[in-house]
Amino acid sequence: MSTGVRTSTALSNALLFCLLSGTTAAYAQTASDDASNAAASPSSPSNLPTVKVSGNRDNARVGSADGYVAVTAVTATKTDTPLIETPQSVSVVTRDQMTAQAATSVAEALRYTASVLPEIRGDSTAGAPYLYSRGFVLEQFLDGTRLPSDTSYGYAIPNFDTYGLERIDVLHGPSSVLYGQANPGGVANLVSKQPTTTPVHEVFVTTGSHNRAEFGFDLGGALTEDGKLSYRLTGLGLDTDTQVNDSKQKRIFIAPAITWKPDENTTLTVLAKYQRDPDVGYYNNVPAIGSVLDSPNGRISSHLNVGDPNFDSHARTQYSIGYDFEHRFNPTWTVRQNLRYTVVNDNLANVFPYPNGYAAGSTTNINRYSFTNDESAKFFTVDNQAQAKFSTGPLAHTVLFGFDFQRVLFDQAVGTNFIQPSLNLFNPVYLPIAGTTETSHDMIRMKQFGAYAQDQIAYGKWRFLMGVREDWASADDTNPIQNYALAQSERAFTWRTGVVYLFDSGIAPYASYAKSFDPQLGATYGGAQLKPTTAEQFEIGVKYQPPGYNSFVTAALFDLTERNVASGDADHPGYSVQLGQVRARGLELEGHASLSDNLDVVASYTYLNDVTTQTNLTGTTLNGASVPLQGLQAYGVPRHVASAWLDYTLHAGTFRGLGFGGGVRYIGATYDQTNTIHVGSRTLVDAAVHYDTGTHWLFSLNGKNLFNRVYVASCQSAGTCNYGDGVEVLATARYRW
Template sequence: MRSGAGEGKLIRRGALGAVVLAGVFTPGPGHTQDAAAGAPEKAIELPTLTVTGQGETALSPVTGYVANQQATGTKTDTPVLETPQSVSIIPADQIRDQNAQTLNQVVRYTAGVTPETRGAVATRYDQLKIRGFDADTYWNGLKLEDIWYAAPQLDPFLMERIEVLKGPSSVLYGQSPAGGLINQVSKRPTATPQNEVGIEIGNNHHLRGTADFSGPIDAGGRFLYRFTAVGLSEDGQIRMTENERVAIAPSFTWRPDADTSLTLLGLYQRDPEGNSYGGVPPQGTVLENPLGKIPVDFYDGDPNFEKFDRRMSSLGYAFDKRLNDALSVRLNGRWLHNEVAYDSIYANGLAPDNRTLFRGIATSREEGDSYALDNQVEGRFSTGAVRHTVLAGFDYQRLDANYAPGFGVAPSLDIFEPVYGIDVTPPPTNRTDVEGNQYGLYLQDQLRLDRFILTLAGRSDWVRTKRTNELGTTRQSDEALTGRAGLTYVFDNGIAPYASYAQSFTPQSGTDFSGRLFEPEEGTQYEIGVKYQPPGLNSLFTAAVFEITRSNLTTADPDHPGFSVQTGEARSRGVELEARVGLTQGLDLIGTYTYLDTEYTRDNGGLEGKRLAAVPRHQASGWAMYRMPEGSALGGLSIGGGLRYTGSTTNDANTFKVPSFTLVDAALSYDLGLLSPKLVGAEVALNAKNLLNNEHVASCYFGDWCAYGYERTVTAGLRYRW
């Protein structure tokens, strides 16, 4: 983030979303956020997916790539067609077909989302943008709190589906950025037994194993279980780096009767290696360097010092009770322990000789426990001709954490003749203890009159944060009122136009020259659109036009150098088109297009009138998966492919552009059960991402830091289900 007095300081979202402004230093690549401021050929009967976490209710099973119901946008089981805000849902079939192994890969074919702005280096974090702005990540409807470098990341294999809610969403979720949020929904116990094991190999010494077991424990089906696990070991694209993971996610459901359900969700995940977290300068990547081009696998750090070891443990619950036909209660909560050991040497600009790379040092040891709960009461009733779905809720978030970062200067590196294995003395660190609390009360009413659906919601939040370090203790309190209003009309032919208004808020820490605490950043969105679901066709077409404004951004105080004022503003306007179509039982299609016009509309630090960095004006994608008919000569074979286009982007100063790029993906799988009855349940799969090995720069996301995108990755796997 760069704005006025904030330049040259570490600015990061801290406890419960507050922004921490630390001591002056030259920021590294990891210290930025927004500036200014697949199914087999044979049909499988899917069990009903019962999701009871926050914002999740009993959802209908997904057919192919098309989900008819959503919960993230309303916290009720509402058809996508009736939701007055853009929501994209990526189901398990799509995740499997595309072999998506990070959240960034999962959302590659989603309108409005700019994934992998940090390219192939930032695999350890889920850094992406929605509608031009940073996005929050949620797990089963509850926010994933980060500390500093200890930001949680979940493996997509553990998820049943991903829901992307675009635009401000504070009215249901409390503090959140204006761009939107991504809700990751866990796989849950199933009433029908289903088991799967898999092994996969690929280039870069990729080795991955998966397991997923689920079913009833007793004959009556009152007790259900699920056990999901994944293990990964591979080399990073950046030389001398590795990526490793082991994760297990057990869950248990108790259903004493048809109206009651209690699910316990566990997780243990360790990532002992996380590739690198550096960058490359623009000279030699997107700008000419007279000495040559920087290699795609260039490593700006040092293996003697690099360290990334993250551990996460979690236990959550989801209780759902239907009291009668009109009233239901949902109680949801989670404890998450997150810790990380982090050491890094990172690029910090190129010398005038075009080969000497200045470098910095970042180190931190962090540990924290976050607690989140959301209690909801849902009522369905009528007043005359108007039918109501009323949701009242209270949610609470708490973070108890400590972090001890340190920053320094590392020896420079010759980018064309690098020498690694140097001795590095870690810089001194300063510990900060954080205690954060957020309380929220919200009320929503979905009113239905004939074919009209009017959605009204309001919320009040209270945020309290305390930080203690060697300089003493600071406290900050914030309050916010947010709302949303939307109107939808559903025609008989499946066309549903809508219009909506939504707000968001994000607390900020620090004070202005007079010592007055900064107020929360505010976000507002106006959106109009249309959704179309043709009767009798498994498909969903959506189109939206929107404008989002972020206000109360900090920018340089023109009257008091070194201080900031809250007069900054950024805006994003755009158009989104998305189509998900199941033309036949064997063909699934996805098509998307996004146009974004982003701009800093107010800023005292020279950004006014400039585009936001790393955000393209144009994005488009298309994916097709075809499963050959049973009985045909090629029965059992599935073929898929996709194109991803990302238009040109700019750096934060708008002094140069990053070229556009187009990437090709491909998928191939075969049901071995058609060869022999002994092989029923076995399937082989081959996936290639960036098939043509298009060498590209993903973005130049801040200052002099750019990132190469992924080269070609190829994996071959064997799965067995029974």
Template sequence: MPSPTMAFRPHLLAAAILLASPLASVAADAVRDYQLPAAPLASTLNRIAAEAGISLSIDPALASGRNAHAVQGRYDGLGALRQALEGTGLELVENASGSYSVRPLPKDTLAMGATTVSAAQEDPEGPTVGYVATRTMTGTKTDSSILETPKSISVATREQMQDRAALNLDDAVRYMPGTVAGSYGSDTRSDWLRVRGFKPTQFLDGLPMATGVYANPKLDTWDLERVAVLRGPASSVYGQTPPGGLLDMVSLRPQAEQANAVQLQAGNYNHKQINFDSTGPLDDQGKLLYRVSGVVRDSNTQVDHIPDKRYNIAPSLTWNIDDDTRLTFLSQFTRDDTGITTQFLPLKGTKYDAPFGDISHHKNLGDPDWEHYDRTTYWLGYSFEHRLNDVWQFRQNLRYMKNDLSFDAITPTTLYAGSPPVVTDDGTISRMSTSTEEDVTQFVVDNNFQADFATGDLKHTLLLGLDHNRSNTNYLSIFGFGVPPSNVINPVYGQPIVRPPRSSAFYDYDQKTFQTGAYIQDQIALDHWRLTLGGRQDWVHTGTKFHNAGNATNSESDQKFSGNAAISYVFDSGVAPYLSYAESFQPSSGADVTSTSSFKPTEGKQWELGVKYQPPGSDTLLTAAVYDLRQKNVTVSDNVGGVSVTSQTGEVKVTGLELEANSNLTENLKLIGSYSYTDTEVRKGQYDGNHLQLIPRNQASLWADYTWHAGVLDGFGVGYGIRYVGDTYGDQANTFDGYAGSYTLSDAAVHYDLGKLDNSLKGASVAVNASNLFNKDYISTCDGYYCYYGDQRKVVASLTYKW
């Protein structure tokens, strides 16, 4: 007998199509959610009036050649009509009979109407004021209200990231619920994130990013407008995502108004960095807009002899072809020169006392004369939008990405398989080498049609999409065990080290993955009710050639339907409770330890019950959610004999509670806060009953920024944050060797607008930011073989000039 869930899933797609079919039209004049893009004025006004039951007359001569302003948000019928007229030079007037008509605005009010247009609607891919985003494309691929979207979504706005001096994605998401950052401590190579227990898929501008085993892009927040975290499955729209969720980042895009910024940074560890950004029109008509941002960094790290150098540039160009068509080219190039700041330190001297004392945070146990870590990432793509008529619009996002990585590294090793690294009483330690070459190329395209229409009292935003993703990964990893020993107190550099031949490679394969997905989603509004139904069918083929196994080949073909259903009710008080069910499906890149089989796709499902609250007239969003999610074929990594080995367990269960607050509380005070309770359990497999790796049961955080706008302190501001991370297990076996205790860290900032000091300095500001303010020593993770120190205190002073 099939389970209720199994019986429920196949009907989601059919239900979405059925509810999109025409029904009898019934007029209603009530507050409702509008999602009308800019379109010809007459058709937009007539549509609103018909749906709201308002008698409206329009002089065709007045409407001719005019476009309505976008109407996106909650309005009654008259409010929606007035919003559509914003910036058109026309106004709505009531006639003596109770009907309405449109007339030209008096000349002295035209300028006032124009000034309100920019504040009327938040662009989900554009700038946000303060810490509170109200709209997003994340999770639905449509411009949607976060309050009315029945999913858990957190957004780090650009202003928030800059106030906290977030230099990378780990920094950007540290204050979000259900999200673990810096899982392996200080690491300049990658962002080690977990969302609801799982490594999230990273999306940029709505498209998945190419990832490999080590060759993963590490984005710079300076090039981003916002970073959103969607918690929970989203495969019914995105396809290849884990049940925990995804990161959805939005690149800086060209703006119609000229603006420029340069920022100079200096900090400890000899940190020096220049950030730049310039945007504006290229022609008088504003049809061509440009933007160029970038980062140049020359820095050391908390580990001796390991640099953190970056050269980055991100050009983009928007072509406003006509009122209904826009094409934006997006590109980026990044070159990194760094190393392994995690260091893979032995348990003895970190977690456990040793005769030689504690191993310093700064000791490099490798050999800077031999090691290197070079990564080059670049991509080129575009975002195309075209409105076909007042109902349909078409979007296409496309990108080609390439990520090349080459590194030689030395880490402590074990004397025999299954044991931690052994350190003698005088600090002598055995070592091994890892030599890796990896390149990942990806082509991905997403096409969708969106229709906004009504069937009787039901208002629909229907999405029909087809996407394709193909990637090719060449991965070579060679381990060498003939490396001379060193000393954890007095490291020895310059010793003879030989890279083993390719014939001894542990991993050496070429893997190609092709994925195609077709999806449908209907967001339905009925008065205060919101219903979302969606379904997607994925087809995936993975082919792998194992060069280290006589060119043996393995081929996997999979197909899977993923569904989603959610319902919410939006009260006039700003309270919006919701219930959702969602599924995930994720092809797994890589190969098993035998190097003869590809990993199976993972499958997940989740139930979530939540509530959101946005007090009317406020700039505050409060959310709470409880959830229960399961995943099969979970991919996990473990250290066996000093070698990182990846395998798949049977099934895991994650349940939890998440609370979040984001608020521009007053003109002076902005704050964010969160709490998470996450309970994880392996349900099947070798480690049945254990907790998942790297996931604390409890996390909490709070950040506040207060800026004076009057008086003697006008222009001066301070920020302070506190983060608590509970204890974790870093190994699948949940041994004490893999246990890391909880820790609490503080961050702080001071900043001053120099233009308040003297008008000649308008546009200039200074700031000083400190993370781990009190320089707390803590171990971020232990995995049973190694321990990883967390970030030491980082202080960055910045001088910014905008004009």
């Protein structure tokens, strides 16, 4: 990790005073911020500016972290705010944690994060990375700009490689005040690696399970002697099989970035990403009988390809380009503009089993249908911000004004053929698959304007947050195949507020309230337009950051309710129904700590009660009975999830540089949507051995699901279950200079 920290005697004394007096670390800043922050914090107990020395000062806008422990994050407030002063639960997965755990996808990187269920689709996660938090969809953002999600855009869901990321910030719960239309589960903000003036030179190779062959490089540094121009260039190539027969993953990834800093007050960073996956990976499901339930024929193999190797294909191309601009006019005013253009093209051809499971009268054969889906999602987003820091008497303000705009162009052509040869799951013979006929073609245009304002107030040891937002959203959907055209517009007001009290001991209790909204494009069979979903969340908790220690712990209780939830109408394809209301209540515990120079720890526990509280919908059980869904637990969402990861590294003696890591993940029992199919809990073990030679070479060996536990990740219905990932062992060699 680069240091790049400018120190002075005054700065060191201020930091030492803060540690000895037990005050809490606050805004990361450079020495030139001292005067302005001292004026803006007249009520500080020490009457000195509060200083947080960051491990990476090249770009403070991404937030600061030391090893596994992050202390600030931009995602939750769009200002570089200490996590302990943020009145909402925020989790951060750092670059060091991703590297230590050999996380090869965003889903894998979030395995040890409280409240996040990243692999509900199990071995199909690579094909479509559905993420959930607090029982709801977790939206992916890239450097603060929205990406397509599964609730709106079928399979055109981006899955950027984690090697190009510096960290992942997860803001739990509603986030509409800052980000506009979004699901209430929260935001997973993928923060890109940034240009740096400190030289970065790394190449690596990885091999291991499923004939994996992977190569990557990460280069960065100053382009000019004065450091006004710096760069970052990250790239990767991947070719691997998967645990499913005749299914592969291939990838090419490249991410250039350049920063121009003409003076101390102005920064312009241009970032780009390109990723081509000619083989995205497996995406399919198996029946409940034979996977999670007993079958007279035994267990369906977790290596079975339920589709057709001669027909199935899945390719994705995604790229993004944009810039982050910041200029500070004076100690009070700073302006920013963040702009991105992102494109995801996804082409899928697959053979799926019917959702009701086995063919009538058979205990071995499933009926199948072929499906093709060609999608293109184009996102343009721009976010304009003006920030002011000033005082009004004893109150120190950080005020943020913003205006953002999103435009989405989405095109989806769907083809189906419901008459295909059946497949014997216990003795598969793949027969020729007929082509599909186009059955739907949606052409969607969406726009959203949003204006927001936020005030963060410091008064003594109190921290207050208040934010409001007004959104104007419009969309139209033309489908010439199904012969309909829809157009609708919505306007919404959202707000949030919160308070934190900072004790000298490092304990910070907080409380907050937040609202969100998400427009739904579509209509019911009766012709009524869908109402926007709305959500509200009450949250109380406590954060703990002991002075003088590199650790951070959060405990949160939340009550989150979403209304007007929409879903596809099973009886009338092409139309939707609105479920009514879903409520999630729970407890989150999460801690990141470096207990010594040798030992790093990440641990979390989540209790979640996620229930559909209002709906007229019914579901079909395994025996064909109709069951009302009201009052039932959401499918695939466990009540209890717990995890812990420890990493111990020797820094002295004969074995200096040798380290060991180990993790345990417990995922509790779940049910299908009718709550009649029980999916058992599982405990998975991960492990790592790593060795730093102290010169240029670093070696690591990682094992995931080390004991090869065969398990079902979730079941949605009798015919729609997903196996989880089996054992995977990866060996990596890195060379740094």
